[in-house]
Amino acid sequence: MPSVLPVTTDKNFDAGPGARGRIGLLVLGRDPVCETECAHALTREDQTLHVARIADPRDFTRQSLADLAQPIAKVADTLLRDDRLDVIAVACAAAALAIGRDELSAMLKLGRPNLKVTDPGAAAIAVLRAAGVRRIGLLLTTADSAINQKTVAAYEAEGFEVARALTLSLADDRAMSTLSIGSIRQALAEADDPSADVLLVPCTAMRTWQALPKLHASLLRGRVLTGNQAMMTHAMCLADGTDLPNSLDQLMAG
Structure with missing residues (x-):
């Protein structure tokens, strides 16, 4: 059995993975x-x-x-x-x-x-404000009315005008993640308000991104923002x- 010898070349180190973040x-x-x-x-x-x-x-x-x-x-x-x-x-x-x-x-x-x-909520506030958005639509997911009202109030408190707010009334992440792409597209279309600059869908567990491509030509001029995005x-x-x-x-x- 050979002996394990140390490497003799120089060993240099850098910031490692994620040097920019x-x-x-x-x-x-x-x-x-x-x-x-x-x-x-x-x-x-x-x-x-x-x-x-x-x-x-x-x-x-x-x-x-x-x-x-x-x-x-x-x-x-x-x-x-x-x-x-x-x-x-x-x-x-x-x-x-x-x-x-x-x-x-x-x-x-x-x-x-x-x-x-x-x-997702703090991020949406930051990115929409930076982009100059003032009027939004909301498509929420939870069935809890207290959560939904607090969500709407949070955006209004930050100076956004909520043109329309709908919820899918889903109980948990499993329901949110298994909601069909067709059902998501129908809900997006129902939540569309032509007076809103953006339709915001804060839920991270729903496959909104996957549902978007066929809607972008007509829905809100392509302006749907997901929580993950x-x-x-x-x-x-x-x-x-x-x-x-x-x-x-x-x-x-x-």
């Missing part, structure tokens, strides 16, 4: 859509995506989502522990709202003061310090 993605345990769509949306060279999953409640209510605060913090702590992480994206807008975005951000930044935090656009810009798209055309072009 490492993005942590916290996904609800039964969401099979978000991770794939976010990986597809990560288009910037030398940015990396690091995923962890959170056990989600059986039923989505304001209280059950607020109760995710500690599980989110515990799982987030496992992402690249003792190493660099630039952004954490919490892939549930309703949970971020139920917990409170400021509280969630403060909790995740414990021990990581330079960490930046986003979620908004979240990754925001996360990529936060990670490398670049500006958000400053027009709808630039935003929709990806």
